[in-house]
Amino acid sequence: MTLSQLKQLFKSRLSIRPPVDGDPRLFSSRTKYLVIVILAMCAASSGFSSTIYFPGIPEITLELNSTPIATTLTAALFILFMGLTPVVWAALSDYYRIRRFLLILSMVIFGLASLGSALVNNIWGLVILRCVQASGASCGQSVGAGIIADCYPIERRGAAFGKYFFGVFFGPVLGLILKVYPSKCYLGPILGGFLIMSNLTWRTAFWFCLAFSCTVLVLILFTYPETYRDNEKWDTVLETGTMDVNSEKTKSNNDQYLDLAIQIPMEEDQYVHSAQSQSIAITTPSSTPKSNGARKKKTFNPIKPFQYFRHPHVLLASLIVAFVFGSMFVLETILPILFERIYGFSSWQIGLSYLGGGVGNIFGAVINTFLSDHLLLRARAKRGGRASVEDRIGINVWPSLFVFMPFGLLLFGWSLDKKMSFWAGIVGFGLVNFAMNQTVTSLSAYLVDSAPNIGASFTACANFARMIMACILTIASNPLVDAIGPGLTCVFLTGLTVIAMILLIILKIFGGQFRYWSGYQQKNELKQHI
Structure with missing residues (x-):
């Protein structure tokens, strides 16, 4: 390859808005496979970096002369910015009609913040850098739902979400092998527990984040295609x-x-x-009626996704996700402190304790991959071929939310409160993650299906709600445990789960009517299948 050809290649790969010459839904299986793998790695950066340093929290508090509340803010504010910044990423993606360049920009921000976190010597500097790191890591989860809608039709979208979340939950390395959600990566604390044993202690975790971001950045630059789908052009x-x-x-x-x-x-x-x-x-596409001239000119409005909360189905789905994810994240936050206090675990043992959550997420992702689209098509067949977005809330969600979630919470809390075997806490944590995976994945697909053209914005709403809830509960978790103990703390979380159950029943029964009131006409949805 000549020097001029090399320059041309770099110029094309660095283009902010490269042309999309073909319908992304007609990409080859290999290309879609690549898209899902790299997308999952981008989305995994948020969960990976939020948990990878957890086993080193005691050392961070000691080395940086920090108070416990300041150290807690490194996690709580990370989650807060994970809820705020996806709205901006979604607005940028919608306004500029791009996906790929935003992933590149996010990995650059994430990498620079990881570098700063590895070198910082002040707890408040670490708090600020963690906010910046969250801002970069949040893009994959915000834009990811839109990318899946770009590449997959509704009957294949559930399986795509399952593969996507499988890679996020299990970790980027194994995700590359097994194919590839939004949210936590349990390879993070497990690996972090071993990394922290090195001479660089907790800083090694952030050096690893830097290396991870550089790897993903290279993959995006040289292999990842632009996927933004212009529905007016490609709906044939x-x-x-x-x-x-x-x-x-x-x-x-x-x-x-x-x-x-x-x-x-x-x-x-x-x-x-x-x-x-x-x-x-x-x-x-060339014979599709010309509509570009009549297309409304979009304006950049970073707070527009918040307006979608006025739609009842978006609000209900977001609240359900918030209560379920927030409850899971409380367990994730208090686990290292309680396991060290009650069982005397070291950093690497604390890291391995997260295996229960990892196994639960893996099983949840695998089951959802196989069941989601099958259950949707089966429900549609029973209705004579007529479609309903609420079919996405399948029978796999009900036992997850009504049985596994509350049982796992109570098992975790009371086993620690009564100082039972640590295995009981690990199993409870796994059950909570299994239920969380099933619920969050199904409702994420539901929001995208309800309005594919703005699925990224709907997902940003749900992401904002769950991260705000996780932030509030994270700040309150340790004082709550100290005041009433882990058992009653998990009883409180079970109460939030009961609220989520009630909201899910309402959404399942009245979701179609809510969408009709919101302007997402049910008739338009059904007539394609009558």
Whole structure:
């Protein structure tokens, strides 16, 4: 390769808004595989960096002459910014119609903040750098839902979310091998416990974050395609009309869609159906009616996603996710302190204690991958082919939220309160993570399905709610445990879970009506399948 060709390659890979020459939903399986793997690694950076230094919290407090509340703020404010900044990332993605460049920018910010955290000698400097680190790490979770909607139709989206969350929960290294959510990566504290044993102590965890960000950045620069899908351009099926078969180019493109419909009936793009059984028109992007001139000019509004809370279905789904995720994060926060205090665990033993959460998340992600889309299609078939977004809230969610979540919380809290075997706490933590995974993944897919064009903004709302709840509960967790003990603390968290149960029932029953009131017409959703 010549020097000029090399320059041209770097210029194209650094482009802020590269052209999308083909429909992202027609990417090859290998390309989609690559997209999910790298996207999961970007999203994993948030959970990875939020937990990787947890086993070293006692050493940080001692070395930086910190108070316990100041050390707690390194985690609490990280979570707060993880809730605030995704809204900005989502607004930037929607306004500039880009995905890839934002992932690049986020990894640069994350890497620089990790470098500063590894070198800092003041607790308040670490608090500030953790906020910046969270700002960079939050992009993958914010833009991720939009990228999945770009590349996958509704009947394949559940499985894609499952693979995505599998990589995030299990960790970036194994995610590369096993394929690839938003939220915690339990390889973080496990690895962190061993890293902290090195001569660099807790700082090694942040050096690892820097190396991780550099690795992901290189992968994005040289392999990751732009995926932003212009639905007005690439949605090739019109509601009425006849098939345009006059041009060879149209025939060729139509054959691609018809082949997909024949090979994977009712499991591929919901917009693709046999032209012989539907009164629809299949056209190429070039023959789609021109709408660019009539398209409203978008304005950059970073607080616009907050406005979606006025829609009842978005608010309810966000609150359910917030209560479930916040309860899980409290256990994650108090685990290292309690296991050191009650069982005398060292840093590496504390790290290994997170394996229960990792196993729970892995099982949750695997089950959701296999069940989510299957349950959606089965519910649709029972209704005679008519679609309902609420089908995404399948039967796998009910036992998770109504049984596993409260049982896991109470098992964790009272086993520690009564100083039972540490295995009981680890198992309880695993059950909570299993239930959290099932609930959060299903509701994330539900929000994207309810409005695919603005799925990233809906997801940003849910992400904001759950991070704010996690921040509040994290700040209150240690004083609460000291005041009433771990048992009653988990009883309080179980009360939040009961509220989430009630909200889920309301959403399942009245979700369609809520979406109708909000302007997301149920009729438009159903007529594609009647």
